[in-house]
Amino acid sequence: MINSTTTRIACFGGIYNNYLALEAAIADARSRGVDDMFCLGDMGAFGPHPDRVFPLLHEHSVACIQGNYDDSIGNELDDCQCGYTDPRDNYFAQISYDYTLANTSAENRKFLQQLKPQLELDLAGKRVLLCHGSPRKVNEFLWESTTSSHFLDQLCQQGGFDAIACTHTGLKWERRLSDNRLFVNVGVLGRPENDGTHHVWYTLLSVVDGKVTAEFCPVDFDYGRLAREMRDEKLPAEFVKTVETGWWTTCLEVLPAKERRLGSF
Amino acid sequence: MSSDSTAPNSTPSDSTQPSAARARTAPLVELEHMDDLWFQVAGTLCNLTCHHCFISCSPKNKNFGFLSLADVRSRLAESVELGVKEYYFTGGEPFLNPDMVEILVATLGFGPATVLTNGTVFKDEWLEQLRTAEQESIYSLEFRVSIDGFSSETNDPIRGEGTFDRAMKGVIQLVEFGFMPIITAARTWPDEEEQTVVGQFVEMLKKAGYSRPRLKILPTLQIGAEVERTGGYRESERVDHQMMEDFEMSQLVCNHSRIVTDRGVHVCPILIETPDALLSQTLKESTKPFAMAHGACLTCYQYGSICSNASSGGKNSN
Secondary structure: OEOOOOOEEEEEOOOOOOHHHHHHHHHHHHHOOOOEEEEOOOOOOOOOOHHHHHHHHHHOOEEEOOOHHHHHHHOOOOOOOOOOOOHHHHHHHHHHHHHHHHOOOHHHHHHHHOOOOOEEEEEOOEEEEEOOOOOOOOOOOOOHHHOOHHHHHHHHHHHOOOEEEEOOOOOOEEEEOHHHOEEEEOOOOOOOOOOOOOOEEEEEEEEEOOEEEEEEEEEOOOHHHHHHHHHHOOOOHHHHHHHHHOOOOOOOOOOOHHHHHHOOO | OOOOOOEOOOOOOOOOOOOHHHHHHOOEEOOOOOOEEEEEOOOOEOOOOOOOOOEOOEOOOOOOOOOOHHHHHHHHHHHHHHOOOEEEEEOOOHHHOOOHHHHHHHHOOOOOEEEEEOOOOOOHHHHHHHHHHHHHOOOOEEEEEEOOOOOHHHHHHHHOOOHHHHHHHHHHHHHHOOOOOEEEEEOOOOHHHHHHHHHHHHHHHHHHOOOOOEEEEEOOOOOOOHHHHHOOOOOOOOOOOHHHOOOOHHHOHHHOEEEEEOOEEEOOOOOOOOHHHEEEOOOHHHHOOEEOOOHHHHHHHHHOOOOOOHHHOOOOOO
16 A cells, blocks of 8 residues: 555556657646656556666656566566457457567566556545456456346455556446446557547546546547557558547457447447 | 257256265365356246257256246345346246246346347347346346357257247347347357357357357256267266365355356256255255256356356456
8 A cells, every 4th residue: 555645646547659649648648746656567568669668767766567568578478368269359459469579578578567556545635446347357348237236245345445547458437336436448559449549548536525536537639659669670561550530440359249349440 | 058058857867865975085165255146047948958958958948947036136135235237047948938938137236147049939028128128227237148159050960940039130230229139059069169169150150240249168068968968077077175276165066156057046057956966945045055966067167157257257267
C-alpha cells in the first residue's frame, strides 16, 4: 500500500510501444494538475521502437505495474500470454511479440521483469487497486458487456477496495457498484478504440463527493508518424491500418457481441 | 444439447459412476470461483438427433426436463451472492422451452447471457423481443449456433437431413436482427484439414450474407451418441496426478463452472448424466471439489475451456 496525500492521479493503460501517445498523454496529464502518474502494464506490442517508451516513463516518474506482456518480455517467454484463442489473432500477436522482444534492450527487459503485478494506493482516504487484467488474473478480459455487476462487487468487497482500475482489453469503461464503489477500465494508449477515430484514451481518478470518480481523457498524437514508423519497421499492414483508420483489424475474436458490433471488422 | 451443447440417454460408456477406486484416486479439482453458471434449460429434448451429441438429446429423450422461468429466476437470485460472472443456456434445444425468451430477458437483468442453439426453430417475434432486451441491457446476448459442416454434404450426415439449410436460415435470421452469432462446429475432420475447413466455413457464411462471421471449433466428446461413432474413451484415457503437475487449472470447466438441471446442480455441462456429477441441490453447496475420473475429463484437459466463449479468454492462458 502506498500512503500518500494524492488526490488526483492519471492512469495509463497498455502503451503497446506507442511512445508518441505516451508523450502526449504525460503532457496532457501534467496540464490537468495530477499528483502522480501510473501505467497499468503492457508497455510493448503492436507499435514500433519498444525502447523509446522507457525513458519517458523514467523521466516523468510514471509508476508502473507488470502486465502479461511485460512478464513475457521481462522473462523472455515464448509468447505474450494475451489470452487469445483464435489462430489468426494468435498469428498477429506472435509477430508483434517477436518484434518487441527482439527490440527491447536487456536493461529494459530487466526493468519489466522486476515490476510488481498490482499496486494499492490511498487516494484521498480511499483504497484503490491498480491491476492489469483483473485482481485475480493478469490476463483476464473484463469486458463491459460480459462482466456482471455482482462479480465486480465481489472483487471489491473481497479485497476491501473502494475502486479497482484495470486495462488489458483495450476498451475503456466504468461501472458504479454498491456502496459507491467503482470499477474502471482505463483504456489504452497503444491503439485507438475501434471506433473509427485516431485518438487514444487514459483515465483520471480523483475523489469527488466522497467517492472515487473516473474521467476519461482523449489523447491526440501524431498517428501519421506512428504509421510511417510502423511501415519502416516492416510491421504488418493490418496494424498500420488500425492506426490510420481507427478500426481494429486483428485480435477481434475475443470481443463479446456488443463490443464487436461497434467495430468495422 | 447440440454439438456445442450436450447429449444422450442410450448407453453412454461414460455415464456410469466411476469405480470407487478410480473416484478415490482421480485428481481433485477445486472450484476456484463460479464464473459461469449453466442452465440445462431444455433438458435433453431436442428436435434434432445428432450423431455426435454427448448427451444423446433427441425428440424422445426426456431424461432431463425443462427449467421454468421461475426455476431460472430463483437460481439467478441465488447466484448473486456467489458473484457469478456469466450465464449460459443449453439443452437439448433451448428454444423448445416455451419460457426461453422470457428466461433470456430476465437473465439480461443480471448479467451476460449465451444461448447454445441449433438455430432451426427461431420465430421472428422472439428475435425482435430479444433484440430489444439486449439493447436495453448493459450485457451481451450471445447466440452460439451449431453447424458441423460448411455444406449440406458435410453437415447433414452428422446433424440430420436438411439441417444445414434450416440452421443457415436461422443464422441469417439472427444476422438480420442485428446479432452476430458464433457458429460452433465440432471437429469431425482430421487436424491437418482444419485450416481448409475453417476457410470454407468462413467463405460459405460470407456468401450467405453473414459478413463478419464468428467461429468456434470444438473437440468432439466421445460420450453419449458419439460412443457409437468413435467407440468411446478407453479405460486408460483418463487424467492422472502426474498430468496435473504445473497444469493451468483454470482451463478446466469444473474449475470455474456449474450447471443447473431439473435434478439439481451438477459439476459441468458435459457430465450431467453421470451420477457423481450431481453435486447438490443448492449452488452454494455445489462448490465442493470434483474428482476427474471420466474420459471426457481428458478431452477438457487436452483442449481447455471448451465450453466458454472466447471473450472469457484469459482463463486459458495457453
